[in-house]
Amino acid sequence: MSQVEINFDGIVGPSHNYAGLSPGNLAATRNAGAVSHPRAAALQGIAKMRANLALGLAQGILLPHPRPDHRWLTTLATDHAAAAPHLQAQALSASAMWAANAATVSPAPDAADGRCHLTVANLVTMPHRSHEWPATLAQLRLAFAHERFAVHAPVPAPFGDEGAANHMRLAASHDTPGVEVFVYGVAGGPFPARQHREASAAVARAHRLDPARTLFVQQSDAAIAAGAFHNDVVAVANERVLFAHEQAFADAPGFHADLRRLLPEVEIVEVPAARVSLEDAIASYLFNAQLVTLPGGAMALVVPGEARATPSVWRWLEEHVAGNGPIRRLEVVDVRESMANGGGPACLRLRVVADPATVDPRFLVDAAKLDCIADVIEAHWPERIAHDAIADAALIGRIEAAHTALLEALDLVGLIDR
Numbered sequence: 001m002s003q004v005e006i007n008f009d010g011i012v013g014p015s016h017n018y019a020g021l022s023p024g025n026l027a028a029t030r031n032a033g034a035v036s037h038p039r040a041a042a043l044q045g046i047a048k049m050r051a052n053l054a055l056g057l058a059q060g061i062l063l064p065h066p067r068p069d070h071r072w073l074t075t076l077a078t079d080h081a082a083a084a085p086h087l088q089a090q091a092l093s094a095s096a097m098w099a100a101n102a103a104t105v106s107p108a109p110d111a112a113d114g115r116c117h118l119t120v121a122n123l124v125t126m127p128h129r130s131h132e133w134p135a136t137l138a139q140l141r142l143a144f145a146h147e148r149f150a151v152h153a154p155v156p157a158p159f160g161d162e163g164a165a166n167h168m169r170l171a172a173s174h175d176t177p178g179v180e181v182f183v184y185g186v187a188g189g190p191f192p193a194r195q196h197r198e199a200s201a202a203v204a205r206a207h208r209l210d211p212a213r214t215l216f217v218q219q220s221d222a223a224i225a226a227g228a229f230h231n232d233v234v235a236v237a238n239e240r241v242l243f244a245h246e247q248a249f250a251d252a253p254g255f256h257a258d259l260r261r262l263l264p265e266v267e268i269v270e271v272p273a274a275r276v277s278l279e280d281a282i283a284s285y286l287f288n289a290q291l292v293t294l295p296g297g298a299m300a301l302v303v304p305g306e307a308r309a310t311p312s313v314w315r316w317l318e319e320h321v322a323g324n325g326p327i328r329r330l331e332v333v334d335v336r337e338s339m340a341n342g343g344g345p346a347c348l349r350l351r352v353v354a355d356p357a358t359v360d361p362r363f364l365v366d367a368a369k370l371d372c373i374a375d376v377i378e379a380h381w382p383e384r385i386a387h388d389a390i391a392d393a394a395l396i397g398r399i400e401a402a403h404t405a406l407l408e409a410l411d412l413v414g415l416i417d418r
């Protein structure tokens with residue numbers, strides 16, 4: 001079978017809670033201490049996957065990590081019961097759900113050795129995410145064990161790497177050589193720049209990309225300061241289309257010129273600040289959308305409900321679809337539990353262009369398998385987590401049992417739980 005884009009969604013783990021752990025992520029810090037709803041959150045994620053299947057797209061999954069992360073706490077010479085509250089929260093976070101931060105992926109047509117390369121992200125900037133990579137790597141090594149893939153260990157600290165959320169690929173079509181774009185931030189603003197240029201350069205070398213078709217593009221300071229802690233909050237690309245906010249990049253004209261030179265068929269859809277402010281774009285997650293090619297060849301944009309609820313954004317989208325733009329269809333999904341922690345539809349998925357027959361089938365889903373996962377979630381995921389309950393032994397027991405039940409249902413016990 002030919003190369004297709006497969007979206008691997010992170011299943012929302014049973015410990016999903018609002019601990020305000022990510023400075024610079026305005027939704028997460030605003031909701032610190034709020035009551036979370038892990039069961040609803042995970043079912044919202046399942047519904048999004050069902051909707052993508054209904055569009056005719058290939059769909060995969062990545063699994064929640066064991067939480068609390070006892071191994072990490074042991075390296076800190078403590079355990080969950082004894083740890084200080086901030087460590088308890090960091091060890092319990094379900095942040096691995098945001099699969100766009102799992103790895104950077106370079107499809108086979110872009111690599112000199114003709115393999116699809118994946119580098120697991122080190123996520124070193126935020127303590128609660130810095131311990132995700134070993135469990136992610138275990139899953140990637142299993143899911144992509146076929147010789148058509150090369151799975152790489154993380155770039156070493158201190159070079160921050162947040163994976164596909166700061167990486168875009170433009171190509172005439174998924175299965176032809178593309179232009180890979182690595183977007184980095186520069187430190188100095190009010191919030192951390194989580195993607196370092198040095199890390200992106202290392203990933204590009206490991207993936208054996210053609211330097212002549214690889215761009216390193218600086219994110220604008222204004223975007224980071226306004227709450228765009230990852231590039232995928234202000235830009236998204238799919239095949240020949242770049243869809244971005246006017247203020248996403250430090251030097252948009254220079255970036256656009258490079259793109260046009262390398263990919264003459266590129267279509268750049270830039271949303272002017274005069275139509276949608278950076279604040280509205282970030283609050284609505286207009287760009288944290290899945291821009292996907294439907295089986296017939298047209299493109300659809302999968303946006304969160306918040307985009308429809310933001311008048312400037314919805315007006316712009318409706319005009320675009322009514323006009324002659326490349327986005328022909330809008331799909332609205334409800335992922336509000338994830339959104340409240342700063343994770344929209346695009347954050348929840350990792351895109352891999354590959355032949356599905358080369359992927360471990362336990363990581364691919366159809367409607368029946370999603371029904372089975374939903375049953376486990378209904379039966380085992382906590383209905384709510386109040387922030388002051390994260391130290392509660394009964395809750396921790398419930399979270400761990402829920403995780404085990406899912407691995408059992410998917411035949412993955414002992415394989416990815418480190």
Ligand code: SUG
Binds near residue numbers: 232233
């Ligand atoms: O890393 N939120 C995540 C959201 C990640 C969104 N991903 C992309 N944009 N691709 C983050 O900031 C908040 C967890 C908490 O505060 O409890 C959190 O980690």
